[in-house]
Amino acid sequence: MTRRRIFDRLAQIVITMGGIAVILSIIGIFIFLVKEVTPLFFPPQGTQTSQLTGTSPPGALPQSSLVGMDEYQEIIYQLTAGSNHQIRFFNARSGTPIAHDLPSGLAQIPITSVARAVGSGNQFAFGTDDGRIIPVTIEFAAGFEEEARQIVPTITLGPPVQLTLTKERIVRLAYQPTERGRLAVALTDQGRLWYAGTPFATSPAPLTGHGAEPVTALIFDSRGETLSIGTAGGNLYHYDVREGAQPSLIETISVAPAGTSVTALSYLIGDRSLAIGTSAGDVSVWMPVRQAQESSITRFRLIHQFDAHPSPVTGISPSLRDKGFITGDAQGNLFVHYATSAQTLLKLQGNHQAIRTLTFSPKADGAVALTDQGALLTYAIHNPHPETTLATLFKPVWYEGYEGPEHVWQSSSGADDFEAKFGLLPLIFGTLKGTLYAMLVAVPLAILGAIYTSMFMHPDLRAKIKPTIEIMAALPTVILGFLAGLWLAPLLERIFPALIAMTVAVPVSVAVTAILWQYIPASIIRRLRPGMESFVLIPIIIGAAWICLGLNQPIESFLFGSDYKTWFATNWGLRYDQRNALVVGFAMGFAIVPIIFSISEEALSNVPRHLIAGSLALGATRWQTLVKLVLVSASPGIFSALMIGFGRAIGETMIVLMATGNTPIMDWSLFNGFRTLSANIAVEIPEAPHGGTLYRTLFLAAVLLFAFTFLINTVAEVIRQRLRTKYSQY
Template sequence: MDSDSPSKAPTPRPVPARFLVSRRTLHFDRFMTSAIVFGGIGIVVAVFGIFAFILGEIFPLFGEAKITESRTADFRYSAGGVLGLDEWSKRPFFFDGRSEISFLPLDGDSDAAVSTEAIPLPEGSELSAYRYDAISQSIIVGTNQAQAGLVRIRYTSTESDGKTVVGAKLELQPFYDLGATGENSTVQAIDYKDAGERKLFGAILTEGGTGETHLKAVSLKQQRSLLGAGEVKVDESTDLTSHLAGQHPVEVLVAGTADSMIVSTREGDLFYLFRNGDTWELRQRFLPFEDLGSRLSGFGFLFGDVSIVAYSDGGDVRVFSLFFKEGEKVRTFGQTKEFPKLDGGVTHYLASQRNKSFVVANDHGFVLCYATTETVRKRMDLPFEAGTVAIDAKAAHIGFLDQATGKLHLYEVDDPHPEAGWKAFFAEIWYEGFAKPKYEWQSTGGTDDFESKLSLTPLIIGSLKGTLYAMVFAVPIALLAAIYVSQFMHPDVKKTIKPLMEIMASLPSVVLGFLAALWLAPLLETRVPSVLMMVVLVPATAALIGHVWSHLPIRYRNRMPVGSEYLILVPVVILMAWLGWVLGPVIEKVCFVATMPDGSKLADFRVWWPQFSGLPFDQRNCLVVGFIMGFAVIPVIFTIAEDALSNVPPSITSASEALGASRWQVVRTVVLPIAAAGVFSALMIGFGRAVGETMIVVMATGNTPVMDQLGRLFLGDPGLGAGQFPIAEHWNMFNGMRTLSANIAVELPEAAVHSTHYRSLFLGAMVLFLMTFVLNTIAEVLRQRLRERFKIV
């Protein structure tokens, strides 16, 4: 062997220690494993914690009223007269119907002595009629000398030793002459309302000699000067008996506006009389129970004096509200609600002074109802025979006088959310003043008697509608862009385009909403035909160029580097977009011409659309939302879909091309099926982004909860036949909406904690949570099936 030849390299020996993991690495690995497990469990617990918190907030909305007896006291009165409660239920009173008012102090733990005060009547007069107005806490009295007066009960409260001490005193106002209709005219029924400038007595007088009854409307006038208010005097006394068609009046109610009266007659009819200027007119005459064959037993106003509750001798209970009927120019009463019968008939009716709750009762039991939702909140039987019934101002206590013992029984009412319930949130409700039942969201109003409208249906439809238009705009652009960038674009250009698209996702939604409200919405308002032309021309041009390019001879196509075809397409598309924008006004003058009331023609899409479809055109509409929200959703869908398409193994695509498939055939038959699970995930994440969007919707849509024909079609409204409305009515993109997320963002800061409004907003959050949960669950199941179906390993 040559000594100069290289020596053989030594065989490497394995070093077992190099396969050993250091303790530091093992400890760090265990720590990270524990942290990841703990973090995952923590996220799951947090999600369920949010779910439990929201559920705890909304659960009280669906509970029934709780009524329990809180106290009994000896009051020595049993039947007849008037029982009244103050807002604290600390000093109830009883008016015997003659001249005495008795007060029972309930401030302490033990019953105190009853104090009695007499009502001074005019000399030679006796009390013949009375009515208690719980809102003004006044007893309206009439005499056998055709006179009427008011006795106001003034309550005061002071704190003593940590307890509320309630005091009461009577405030007597002057008696007024109602205008006798004959000798010994006696007041048989009386009512009074003070609406500020208007003050009105409604009275039924009976002549002593003939027994004839007369209906009188007596208005009062108060002189005012710089020195203050003057004396109240009778301004006008009008005999309205001629409006009753010869029937005999027995009961009269004056509306809170002091410009109308409702009169019941012995024959069972109701007459609605309205003062129009200086004259009284009969607006309506109707029989409340004509179809049932029952006779009217009594009636009373609901809180707000827009609706009346009528009850029959058979225990039937119906609600009639004022609204404009079709073809009529004045409001009249129409039946809007009906409640279950009260066995034994109705002898007492009490209206809440806080909301639309009311109580109907008889000697043996009572029912607490809520008029708006047409629901029975509580039905109870009484262990005694009730003679007189009262409810306090807050509807927190109901008082009964036992006919046998004269004891006062106070029942505490715990019903914090009477206006809530499944029907209130998800069904059509016939609200006061509306001509038909509606889905409506209007949580607050400007008056105490406002009727809360809490239907979540317009908000759910608004969320789906906004998401639909955003996805219609975003999905084609995002998916086609992802396909082109991942499969056709030159790699050098792709390195620039994809980061730019991802940067788009970082734009704040409030900035996009600001641009939509102040720039895009006013721009699109007058250029809708231009947008329609662009929507037609741009895709058609792109498709045409692609078709022509694919049929060009290969020698021409090879002159363009692969992945650079966009250099031809983009300028042409921009040119066609400009052409569509320019042609818009021309198309508007030809196709969108509206006829004005004077017969002239006006080429304006904003005027033409309502005439054509019967639906409104708003500046901030779904078209604007589709563009801007689509702009926010496109980067999300594009990024995830492009990653899924790019991760298809090159060996698969190369094999397909080797078999002679074109690039488009490879994408359509190989790449898309394999990446279908990822593409579907991109769509679902984009859908979730659109459903939860808030600021864009708030700023770009007007944020008005509307329920158009699209929403009614979703709900299967039987009134929408297939041939009854044009299809445009079901898909109106030219009006706004309010979504669940936007509603929560706008109203939650102003909602009183634990109020019905507050809890209703949390219910909207739960609905949104369930919508996304259900959709994501379905999406995950479909994604797994797609993955199993098209997996390649």
């Protein structure tokens, strides 16, 4: 007895420790997942790091200065109107001016305006007091000397071009080099607007579409296809400049309330979103949207409105990496915005020195601003996940190029100006869609098979059938996915009309067989062992299916005219993809049948035999006994089987990865593919940079899967216990 107690106690300790280890492991996994996800929602951080002494911009000239920095934030440069020292470089840490010889072409030339080309960050143009423009390029060469990085700036001037025929002073300027050549538009001190297109040396043309409204902002897009002009009346004039020689006015829209002027314009990376700042401090983003479903005509619409500044917006600078941008105002405040999430992420309070111009750093991790008193302010900005909020993850978002807010998952593209889309709802939808169709296939087969095996099949036959079905659970899902994608999907595409006919022919043949079975003499039926009916039914089902397959082409011609894909597309607007939800329903349903069957059959077989015998002895038929007694008594076990199968389907990866098109769309159609949370993790995680937004969003998808399975198991256990308590009398 003592030895037995020792072994019992030892077994109890081992089992307890094993259970505790499992619980701790699950908690540890959950903590790790949450730890990787939480940085997505950390607020951005920013601070002013230094204040250097630069050159004070001329107060009488509205567009007289620009600033910038190299990608390592070691050198700051300033371009300023004037007759000398138009370009200066500073050490970003110490503020010490860096000696650099200016090109001889700038010597004693009175510069009156400065413009930066959109999208480049390092190409500029000077406007002069006699109506010329001088293209300028600033580049930084990085090298190492004695294990220390050395940044060397270089300045390259282009040939000057006369932009105004009357040699008037240029006070505002927009300049854009393109593949077709260079474009420029200039506002003179006489209020005239001149445009020069490709070739650059052609005679400039006057622009008069804005009428008598004073022009307050000018900008090209980076491709040189559109020109936008903001005015003191709060209007935006949108020109098409693709023809080169003469722009055509295509749209005039009011972008600010009456009495409010447009003070700043900037295209975000990609040239579709236009950020607009006004004298009232308002900041908004406008995008071209198609007027009608079948139309190619687009018109600018207000898409996002951001937190307003307390004073007029004086400058906007876009990020060269994403859809973020910064704005400055007349009180020295600097705000950080992100277009996709439509949020103002950060507000850095100023010192009441008006910001004249500002620039986002090339890596979007800092900024530099120039005040009206000549102070150069540098900022450090830490904002690693600006595109991720609860709204962008789970609500429809109005992305560039879309006609309205939509749920979209598209994490990458070949274009540098790609707008990342991390909507998780299409993945959640795809997970539920695949699970639903798999359960629709598996549940009837598994439950009815378990009922027949438990209640009607001969014990000798059951002893062979049940292990065979349970062995199916050992099949690797990668094999099932491989077969589904390369064999089943093309097969279903080829025999789809016959498959539709089978849904009618097979049940009808079974029903007819059952009716005819009633007329077979009892003497013959008594010779058959219980459960042998299936061996009669199997050839009937196979025969009905074989006939449908043989009539595949005639059935397609009769039901669909000629081609069923064309018929569905024409009449129902449905497109048939070869790898679709139908394929996944069959393949994943096949994978979860053994689980549901095995647990359900055990639950049905564990109903006490004396209860079944008593029911039959009282005159109930086997069917009545099944419905009134066995199913009720076994309902907790059957429900557990369904929930375990449901959880198994939600977490399935390889089948949906290989048997669907992995298209993250929200459509219940059987003929379309989808993408699930688990398959998305498998596809995306190898390419996700560690610690990046995609990496952490995939971990968030893992947390959702964890939560789904935990919730399903918890609810299933609660319901199972209630059913067990309710029907314990049986």
